[in-house]
Amino acid sequence: MTTQQLIEQIKIKKSFLTIGLDTDLTLIPKHLLAFEDPLFEFNKAIIDATFDLVVAYKPNIAFYEACGIKGWKSLEKTINYLNDNYPEIFTIADAKRGDIGNTSSMYAKAFFADLNFDSVTVAPYMGKDSVEPFLAFENKHTILLALTSNDGAYDFQTLTVSGKELYKQVLETSKTWKNSENLMYVVGATKAEYFTEIRKIVPDSFLLVPGVGAQGGSLAEVCKYGMNANVGLLINSSRGIIYASNGTDFAQKAREEALKMQQEMERILKANL
Amino acid sequence: MTTQQLIEQIKIKKSFLTIGLDTDLTLIPKHLLAFEDPLFEFNKAIIDATFDLVVAYKPNIAFYEACGIKGWKSLEKTINYLNDNYPEIFTIADAKRGDIGNTSSMYAKAFFADLNFDSVTVAPYMGKDSVEPFLAFENKHTILLALTSNDGAYDFQTLTVSGKELYKQVLETSKTWKNSENLMYVVGATKAEYFTEIRKIVPDSFLLVPGVGAQGGSLAEVCKYGMNANVGLLINSSRGIIYASNGTDFAQKAREEALKMQQEMERILKANL
Numbered sequence: 001m002t003t004q005q006l007i008e009q010i011k012i013k014k015s016f017l018t019i020g021l022d023t024d025l026t027l028i029p030k031h032l033l034a035f036e037d038p039l040f041e042f043n044k045a046i047i048d049a050t051f052d053l054v055v056a057y058k059p060n061i062a063f064y065e066a067c068g069i070k071g072w073k074s075l076e077k078t079i080n081y082l083n084d085n086y087p088e089i090f091t092i093a094d095a096k097r098g099d100i101g102n103t104s105s106m107y108a109k110a111f112f113a114d115l116n117f118d119s120v121t122v123a124p125y126m127g128k129d130s131v132e133p134f135l136a137f138e139n140k141h142t143i144l145l146a147l148t149s150n151d152g153a154y155d156f157q158t159l160t161v162s163g164k165e166l167y168k169q170v171l172e173t174s175k176t177w178k179n180s181e182n183l184m185y186v187v188g189a190t191k192a193e194y195f196t197e198i199r200k201i202v203p204d205s206f207l208l209v210p211g212v213g214a215q216g217g218s219l220a221e222v223c224k225y226g227m228n229a230n231v232g233l234l235i236n237s238s239r240g241i242i243y244a245s246n247g248t249d250f251a252q253k254a255r256e257e258a259l260k261m262q263q264e265m266e267r268i269l270k271a272n273l
Numbered sequence: 274m275t276t277q278q279l280i281e282q283i284k285i286k287k288s289f290l291t292i293g294l295d296t297d298l299t300l301i302p303k304h305l306l307a308f309e310d311p312l313f314e315f316n317k318a319i320i321d322a323t324f325d326l327v328v329a330y331k332p333n334i335a336f337y338e339a340c341g342i343k344g345w346k347s348l349e350k351t352i353n354y355l356n357d358n359y360p361e362i363f364t365i366a367d368a369k370r371g372d373i374g375n376t377s378s379m380y381a382k383a384f385f386a387d388l389n390f391d392s393v394t395v396a397p398y399m400g401k402d403s404v405e406p407f408l409a410f411e412n413k414h415t416i417l418l419a420l421t422s423n424d425g426a427y428d429f430q431t432l433t434v435s436g437k438e439l440y441k442q443v444l445e446t447s448k449t450w451k452n453s454e455n456l457m458y459v460v461g462a463t464k465a466e467y468f469t470e471i472r473k474i475v476p477d478s479f480l481l482v483p484g485v486g487a488q489g490g491s492l493a494e495v496c497k498y499g500m501n502a503n504v505g506l507l508i509n510s511s512r513g514i515i516y517a518s519n520g521t522d523f524a525q526k527a528r529e530e531a532l533k534m535q536q537e538m539e540r541i542l543k544a545n546l
Contacts (some may be wrong), residue, residue, distance in 0.1 A: 022376070062372060062379035068387055069345045076342065096372050098396060099335060100423040100483075103295070106335035114341055123371060125398045125418055127425020145398055150373040152400020155446055159434040166434065173428055 001118045002139055003206065006090050007230045009055045014266040016231050017258060018056035018092065018208070019046065020238025021078065022063050029246045039067065039074035042250075044081055046242055049251035051086050053262040056234055058092035058208075079115050090234075091118045092208065096145065098123040098130045105133040112137045119143050121186060121208070124170045128177050135179035141206075142183055146170055146198070149188025149211030171201045184208055187226070189217025189235070195225035206232050212261075213240030219261070223268045231269070237261060274391045275412055276479065279363050280503045282328045287539040289504050290531060291329040291365065291481070292319065293511025294351065295336050302519045312340065312347035315523075317354055319515055322524035324359050326535040329507055331365035331481075352388050363507075364391045365481065369418065371396040377406040385410045392416050394459060394481070397443045401450050408452035414479075415456055419443055419471070422461025422484030440467075444474040457481055460499070462490025462508070468498035479505050485534075486513030492534070496541045504542070510534060 010016050023039045032038040047057065059078055064071035082091055097107040097120065104122075111120040112134075119141035122134055134142040147157055147167040157167040164172075174183055187198055189211035198207070207226055211217040212235050219235060226233055241261075245253035283289050294316050298306070301315045308314040320330065332351055337344035355364055370380040370393065377395075384393040385407075392414035395407055407415040420430050420440040430440040437445075447456055460471055462484035471480070480499060484490040485508050492508060499506055514534075518526035
């Protein structure tokens with residue numbers, strides 16, 4: 001999917017909501033455990049109940065990997081279901097990969113070529129040659145960790161290197177890499193006060209913003225400082241939406257939570273664009 | 274496996290060699306493609322031909338993930354084969370994972386509990402709460418990226434933060450984390466001149482050292498500056514050993530290459546300990 005197609009979807013749906021599919025066997029409604037593939041059944045129900053309110057889904061790969069081969073089957077079925085039924089929706093493999101060149105190429109193949117995700121999250125610590133193999137794929141997007149939503153973000157990301165914080169150095173250096181137009185960045189909603197500075201470095205890039213909801217970030221604050229003329233934000237919510245209920249009404253309750261966020265986004269878009 | 278058991282194996286085998294199982298369908302001998310599971314057949318042959326010369330095997334997870342569900346089956350069979358037949362050998366899941374706490378817990382479960390690896394490589398960018406879920410597992414080891422063997426290592430890892438390079442800050446900060454006695458570190462052999470400084474910060478920790486061989490690092494140099502009283506090094510070679518031949522003699526040729534390295538290690542151990 002091109003960035004332009006993503007922007008069009010945001011305008012059509014009046015939403016820049018991403019739902020994180022952090023699907024956990026111990027948290028999904030008990031009645032789903034009777035199905036052959038409970039993870040997929042859960043995802044399918046969530047997707048069918050919310051697809052018109054969101055522009056992206058973000059399976060968190062760890063949750064599938066933790067179920068071994070069964071989990072990979074569930075992941076494969078989920079991404080195929082999305083691509084077959086909702087090809088207009090942007091898909092994010094939240095994998096946080098990153099390795100030396102020939103190894104990163106294998107991860108890029110896995111997520112872009114085989115599973116056919118539109119994007120994958122990547123860690124920057126190993127530098128240019130660990131990220132460029134992902135950037136080489138046309139109309140695919142590499143979402144680089146910049147400033148994450150967790151407490152550990154302050155351990156290294158905000159340390160000062162050459163007069164600026166490390167995450168700013170990551171933003172600036174990554175702009176010089178080959179095919180850097182395929183980059184987006186992870187910036188946590190719990191750090192809304194940083195968005196002004198970030199927008200000075202990457203005014204046009206899309207930012208994937210976790211941490212609204214369960215982790216306490218504010219949507220209004222993030223939009224105030226982070227939005228650009230093309231919106232430029234993908235706001236992710238996982239647990240706050242998908243685990244709104246653990247009864248048989250889970251999909252309906254997830255829709256209600258997603259609708260609240262979509263409506264708030266619609267108001268913000270109306271006021272700003 | 275405990276660190277003490279690993280040290281004993283090094284003494285028994287007079288080796289601190291790790292073989293990286295970067296098993297790639299396009300590089301393994303063509304006659305193996307007739308088997309139902311070529312990746313596993315290749316790994317099994319390499320393992321059976323070299324087990325007495327090495328103390329560890331390191332499957333590179335990307336290479337299995339790139340084959341989807343089939344790849345995960347090959348990985349599962351490989352680790353089970355190692356644990357069933359060579360339980361004295363240390364196993365490393367080279368996965369370079371790292372995410373927010375509840376997600377890192379899922380990765381830790383996948384590699385430590387389900388697949389029963391002895392250790393996993395982890396990226397430090399997201400800080401303390403992204404690594405501690407791995408450290409929580411008893412007699413399991415978390416191998417944190419410090420200074421990697423690739424060119425991209427100079428993009429961020431060697432930048433100066435608070436008067437020292439970032440990788441040194443990673444070493445120092447990680448020592449303060451809960452269960453930090455379960456930490457080892459990745460330090461590339463291509464950067465042998467850094468080992469003296471690294472040993473000042475982590476004198477006792479095991480260092481996993483990639484980059485000897487195909488990437489050009491020198492074993493003698495690494496040992497000169499990096500070895501401690503318990504050896505404290507796991508030297509990895511992947512392509513230089515496993516792809517020594519792509520004929521039907523591949524396992525024998527791999528053994529010959531591994532033997533050369535083991536013999537050099539035996540000489541170094543004799544001279545130093």
